[in-house]
Amino acid sequence: MNTIFDFLGQIPWWCWPIVFLAIVAIRDINQKKHTIKHNFPVVGHLRYWIETIGPEFRQYIVANNREELPFNRRQRSWIYASSKRENNFQGFGTDQDVNGAGYIFIKxxxxxxxxxxxxxxxxxxxxxxSAKVIGLPHNRRKPYRPKQVINISGMSFGSLSARAIESLNKGAAKFGCYHNTGEGGFSPYHNKGGDVVLNIGTAYFGIRDDDGNFVMQKLVDLTKNNPSIRMLELKLSQGAKPGKGGVLPASKITQEIADIRHIPLGKDVISPAAHSAFSNIPEMIDFIESMADATGLPVGIKAAVGKLEMWEELAELMVKTGKGPDFIAIDGGEGGTGAAPPSFADHVSLPWVYAFSSVYKIFKKHNLTHRVTFIGSGKLGLPAQAIMAFSMGVDVINIAREAMISIGCIQAQVCHNNRCPTGIATQNKWLQAGVDPTLKSERFYNYAKTLTKEVLEISIACGYEHPSQFTMDDVDVAMGDNNHTRPLRIAYEYEKVPVAYDGIHKLVNCAHLGGGN
Structure with missing residues (x-):
């Protein structure tokens, strides 16, 4: 043994890299798992390394300002600059293809x-x-007027880190918006001062028994002990994977998450695809009413959209019974923060504009738009997209990925493997340590303020003082053929029902009353 060490000690220092590469080459040649490494020892590692950093490499070197998805560089830069209170203007005119199909023109x-x-x-x-009070038409005991039309969409503690959730909730408290919990349940990090919407998914996390069944008393106790919970959202499906339950890998489940969700440690948690508390539309309405009666809170539904038969049935029963959801959150099929199989994220459910317009037309036909607050979710956290949504009939907007970007997300697209480099979508303690809730909450606050201010400024430029006043003739969309444009009213074949609006003064005064009516 001493002879070996003596021999190694005689090797000059500059030879050590060569020795190391030789060892790697021998290992590569003798392994059979990776053909590239076997056939091209040492050099083959470069291929896998480049593949690993490919998304980040393309973001900063290859892709231009407008071609990257889900959010291109120009969009992300605007959010980053807004959140940091930096210059978010641009010079020398637009660099977008204004004749491209789907381009938005605000008049x-x-x-x-x-x-x-x-x-x-x-x-x-x-x-x-918000111009509407949620729950008032159905005489809920605790109706709620969102103090801001821009709010935080459902992102669970577990999918997101504790520090990320805390940052968003503190930012929501400062800005005045609500914070949706996502289906992972109500955590201590959702209780930092912001209004909360409790998302109830198919697994009933935090309000379930050992077998995963819904327990009403747990819901009542949770809402009674946490008055920051202002509404309940029954999640039927989400844009990233409608008809498929959520998955939380065992690697992301800590003891704290297990306790909050009432789940076991050490195994993947897969939410059922369907609810066990109801199996059809009449039963769903009864379930909504039972939760509203027990808690006094407004109850709504969240869903991606595909087939419309059950939406028709829901509207017909709402007319017949006078019961039903207080709000409807339409999630676009563009996908969201949740991890999903590519086949689902890419192809299952309609994109937001088609999903929302399809559902809105059904509720307009049945004269129900005054009874429901419509919430839009799906890449609407940018001023032009938000104005388009308000013009189509949305009352409130939920943002998720844009909120993540505002607190530091770099769109690395590794939310599903616990390796988020910014500490936002991971339970890795080292990576989380880089998220400072005091700083990041301020970043979200700045972004949300800027988005709200620009929505207001565009409204004023168009002759309004609130975005709920927009009509579908106020926005044109490029059709992509012969460079023609069409108003939203013609493109989507319906006219938005005017929202009852009695002045911004009254809305602001109501907002100061804590969101009541």
Whole structure:
């Protein structure tokens, strides 16, 4: 043994890299798992290394400002700059293809709306309450008016780190919006001052028994002990994977997550594809009413959209019984923060514009739009997309990935393997340590303020003081043929029902009352 060490000690230092590469080459040649490494020892590692950093490499070197998905560089840069209170303007005009299919044109008024000196916008251009009170038409005991039309969509503790959830909730508290828990249940990190919407998925995390069945008393106790919970959202499906239950890998399950969700440690948790508390539309309405009666809170549904027969049935029963959801959140099939098989994320369910327009037309036909608050979710966290959504009939917007970007997400697209480099979508303690909730909550607050301010400024430029006043003739969309454009009303073949609106002064005053009516 001493002879070997003596021999190694005689090797000059500059030869050590050669010795190391020789060892790697011998190992590569003798392994059979990777053909490239066997056939091209040492050099073959470069191929796998480049493949690993491919998304990040393309982001910063290969892709141009407008071609990358889900969010291109220009969109991400606007969110980053807004969250850091940096210059988010651009010079020398637009670099977009304004003739490309789907391009949005917002029509300004010839004369911009002149606001009176006592208009709330002059004092604070960052407050924009919902024009509708959720739960009031169904006489819920605790109706709720969202204090902002921009809010945080469902992202679970477990999928996101504790520090990320805490950052978003603290930012929501400062901005005044609500924070949806996602289906992972209500955690201590959702209880940092922001209003909360409790998402109830098929696994009933946190309000279930040992067999995964829904327990009403647990829901009642949870809402009673946590008055920050203002609404309940019954999740039927989500855009990334409708008809497929969520998956939380065992590697991301800590003891804390297991306790909050009431699940075992050490094994993947797969949510059922369907609810066990109901199996058809009449039973679903009864379940909604039972939760509303027991808690007093407004109850709504969240769903991706495909076949429309059950939406028709839901609308017909709402007319017949006077019962049903207080709000409907439509999730676009573009996918979201949840990990999903590519076949689901890419092909199952309709994109947001087609999904929302299909459902809205059904509820308009049955004269139900006044009874329901419509929530849009699916890449709507940018000013032009938000205005388009309001023009189509949306009352409130939920944002998820844009909120993640505002607190540091770099779109690495590794949310599903616990290796998120920014510490946002991982339970790895080392990676999480880089997320400072005090700083990141301020970043979300700045982004949400900027988005709200720009939505308001566009509204004023178009002659309105609230985005709920937009009509479908206020926005054109490029059709892609002969460079023609069409108003949303013609493109999607319906007219939005006007929303009852009695002035921004009253909405702001109501918002100061804690979101009540």
């Amino acid at each position: 300004p008024a010839l004369l911009t709306k002149r606001l009176p000196k006592d208009h709330p916008y002059r004092e604070n251009p960052y407050v924009l309450p």
